[in-house]
Amino acid sequence: MKKIISILLTAMMVVGISGCTNKDTVTTPKDGTKVEDSNKKSAHYPVTIKTYNYAKEPVELTFEKAPEKVVAVYQNSIETLLALGLKDKIIATSGLDHEVKDEYKDDFDKLKYYEKLPSKEEVIALQPDFILSWYSLFDEKRFGDVNFWHERNINTYMSQNSGVIKPNTLQNEYDDILNMGKVFDVEDKANDIVNEMKKEIQKSKDFVKGKETVKSVILEVQKNGVYRIYGEDSIGGDIAKEVGADLVAKSNGKIGNEDLVKLNPDVIFTVYYGKEIERDAAVNSILDNPALSSVSAIKSKRVNPIMLSEVYSSGIRTLDGIKTISKGLYPELYENK
Structure with missing residues (x-):
C-alpha cells in the first residue's frame, strides 16, 4: 500500500512541475523558429x-x-x-x-x-x-x-x-x-537594408581605386539657364563623394549657364520629380541648351536623370540613388547588369 501511495505522489509532483514550467516555455516548431509565450514580456523593450x-x-x-x-x-x-x-x-x-x-x-x-x-x-x-x-x-x-x-x-x-x-x-x-x-x-531586416546600401557604395569605391576622378554636378533645372545645385550637404552630394566623384559644384545654391560652363563637368545628374515626362524634360532642357554646348558632359551626352526621392529624404530609395549616381559615373561597372 505504501508503495502505491509513493508512486501516486511522485506522479502528481511530475504533473505539477510540468504545469508550472509550461507557462514560460519557449516552443520550437519544426521550422526551427522560436515562439515566445504571449504572456511573457519581450526582452527587446523598452x-x-x-x-x-x-x-x-x-x-x-x-x-x-x-x-x-x-x-x-x-x-x-x-x-x-x-x-x-x-x-x-x-x-x-x-x-x-x-x-x-x-x-x-x-x-x-x-x-x-x-x-x-x-x-x-x-x-x-x-x-x-x-x-x-x-x-x-x-x-x-x-x-x-x-x-x-x-x-x-x-x-x-x-x-x-x-x-x-x-x-x-x-x-x-x-x-x-x-x-x-x-x-x-525588426532590427535584422533594417540592418540588411542598410548593409546592402553600404555594399553598393563599397563596390564603387573599390572600382575607382587608382583611377582618375570624374568631375560631376548634381542639379535641378528651375527655369531656362537657372539651376539649383545639390552640393556636398545634400544626400546626392554625399553619395557622389562617397563613391569617389569630384563634385565640382560643392555648395547648395543657384548657378547660371556661365557658371556651369566654367565648372565643365564630365557628368551631370539632373533631378526630376518622378514622372516620365518630367524625366525627359529634365534631360532635354540641358542637352538642347545651346549655351551649354561646350560642356564636356553635353558633348559626350552624359546627362543622367535622377529622381528627387533618390536624393531627398530618400529612405529605402537611397539604394536607388547610389546605383543611379554610380552607374552615371562608372557605366562600365554596371555592364551586363
Missing part, C-alpha cells in the same frame, strides 16, 4: 530613440512595445515601413509624390490612402499610437508640433534629412531605417 520637435531640438522617446496603429506620411515613411514588413501596422497613409516601388504595390493597395493630407482632427479620430513623417508635417498649419501628440501618448518620428538637421547625409538615412528597426523590433 526602446529609447532620439527624434526632434519643430524647434529642431532633440527629443527622446521611449517605446514600451511596438506601435500597432501607425500613420505614415510621405514617400520614404510609407516605403520604409513596407520594406520592413510592417504593412499590418499601418492604418493610414498620405503624401506620395509618385507610385510606391513595384515590390510594395500589392501591400500598399490594401492600405487606407488619403489623396489630400488628412486634418489633425481626422488623424486624432484614427487613434494612432505613432506618426512617421517629415519635419514640415509638424508645423501649426498641418499636424502641429510633436508635443501635442506626445501629451496624448502618440509617439512621432521625423525623417532627419527632411529639414530637421544639416547637413543631409547618407548616415542620417541609415539611422532613420535602423531606428525604425529598433522601434518595431
Whole structure:
C-alpha cells in the first residue's frame, strides 16, 4: 500500500512541475523558429530613440512595445515601413509624390490612402499610437508640433534629412531605417537594408581605386539657364563623394549657364520629380541648351536623370540613388547588369 501511495505522489509532483514550467516555455516548431509565450514580456523593450520637435531640438522617446496603429506620411515613411514588413501596422497613409516601388504595390493597395493630407482632427479620430513623417508635417498649419501628440501618448518620428538637421547625409538615412528597426523590433531586416546600401557604395569605391576622378554636378533645372545645385550637404552630394566623384559644384545654391560652363563637368545628374515626362524634360532642357554646348558632359551626352526621392529624404530609395549616381559615373561597372 505504501508503495502505491509513493508512486501516486511522485506522479502528481511530475504533473505539477510540468504545469508550472509550461507557462514560460519557449516552443520550437519544426521550422526551427522560436515562439515566445504571449504572456511573457519581450526582452527587446523598452526602446529609447532620439527624434526632434519643430524647434529642431532633440527629443527622446521611449517605446514600451511596438506601435500597432501607425500613420505614415510621405514617400520614404510609407516605403520604409513596407520594406520592413510592417504593412499590418499601418492604418493610414498620405503624401506620395509618385507610385510606391513595384515590390510594395500589392501591400500598399490594401492600405487606407488619403489623396489630400488628412486634418489633425481626422488623424486624432484614427487613434494612432505613432506618426512617421517629415519635419514640415509638424508645423501649426498641418499636424502641429510633436508635443501635442506626445501629451496624448502618440509617439512621432521625423525623417532627419527632411529639414530637421544639416547637413543631409547618407548616415542620417541609415539611422532613420535602423531606428525604425529598433522601434518595431525588426532590427535584422533594417540592418540588411542598410548593409546592402553600404555594399553598393563599397563596390564603387573599390572600382575607382587608382583611377582618375570624374568631375560631376548634381542639379535641378528651375527655369531656362537657372539651376539649383545639390552640393556636398545634400544626400546626392554625399553619395557622389562617397563613391569617389569630384563634385565640382560643392555648395547648395543657384548657378547660371556661365557658371556651369566654367565648372565643365564630365557628368551631370539632373533631378526630376518622378514622372516620365518630367524625366525627359529634365534631360532635354540641358542637352538642347545651346549655351551649354561646350560642356564636356553635353558633348559626350552624359546627362543622367535622377529622381528627387533618390536624393531627398530618400529612405529605402537611397539604394536607388547610389546605383543611379554610380552607374552615371562608372557605366562600365554596371555592364551586363
